[in-house]
Amino acid sequence: MKGFYPAVFIRGMAMGAADVVPGVSGGTIAFITGIYDELIESLKSCNIQAVQVLFKSGLTAFWQHINGGFLMSLLLGIATSVLSLARAISYALHHYPVPLAALFFGLIFASALLVYRQIPSGGRQVAWLICGLGFAILIGEIRPADIASTPLNLFLSGALAICAMILPGISGSFILLLLGMYQPVIDAVKSLDLLALLSFAMGCGLGLMLFVRLLSWLMHHYRAQLLASLSGILIGSLSIIWPWKLSDSGALLSESLAPGWQNVFPWEYAESAEPQLAISLALAMTGVILVLLIERFAKKA
Secondary structure, three states, rough: OOOHHHHHHHHHHHHHHHHHHHOOOHHHHHHOOOOHHHHHHHHHOOHHHHHHHHHHHHHHHHHOOOOHHHHHHHHHHHHHHHHHHHHHHHHHHOHHHHHHHHHHHHHHHHHHHHHHHOOOOOOOOHHHHHHHHHHHHHHHHHOOOOOOOOHHHHHHHHHHHHHHHHOOOOHHHHHHHHHOHHHHHHHHEEEEEEHHHHHHHHHHHHHHHHHHHHHHHHHHHHHHHHHHHHHHHHHHHHHHHOOOOEEEOOOEOOOOOOOOOOEEEEEHHHOOOOOOHHHHHHHHHHHHHHHHHHHHHHHHO
């Protein structure tokens, strides 16, 4: 059996870090690092047939059937990143929201260009791009709900959020924010609340197993349309991650990646607080460069 893949583990850590931040999708990281198709097909292979292979042909055949070394390395990387970075990113979201949002604005902008560049030639997909753009903007206009963090709600939230996490574009963490479940999940990670984490993880597992089958079918039959839609979603999600936000009353945003706030220009933001324009622009450019470097090194790995 093939075991641990360090390069895949590192990609998993990058995905985990992205998934913790509202507005950034781990699916985007998987796509720009060149493992998206393999991830979808590997997850799709975790089915009834895999169980049959396990009982008929043994553990080695089962491990090969599900691409176990790849999935194990990736999931270990994601788990390591989420458990180790949850506190740090939660702190940064509250204390340095504008620079952090600017960094991820650059990451998403560059990712949108890379996804669009991979659309198969030979057809115009502008309509699908516009649909994706409109969908992302609509999601960004939805106001957060107020849902109790019961085990059932955590299960259902996980099933819904994982669909966004696996898509390049809309962040699963942002979906959790819309549901009012982001902070309960982050708190559960920080405090190691096993019941809450188990409920959420079971929902993620079920949602993932169902959704990857749809994604796999779309990737095989409507790849150009899907990539165009994802490009539009990424471009539209830039409005979600825009660093300078104020409330309707002009109050400052303590967590600028949360929904329900108005985007403003830096000079309008400056009327209420320091826009941190220089460092924000520098971090946005860093995000663009980082994505381009990730893509280049991923091709060589």
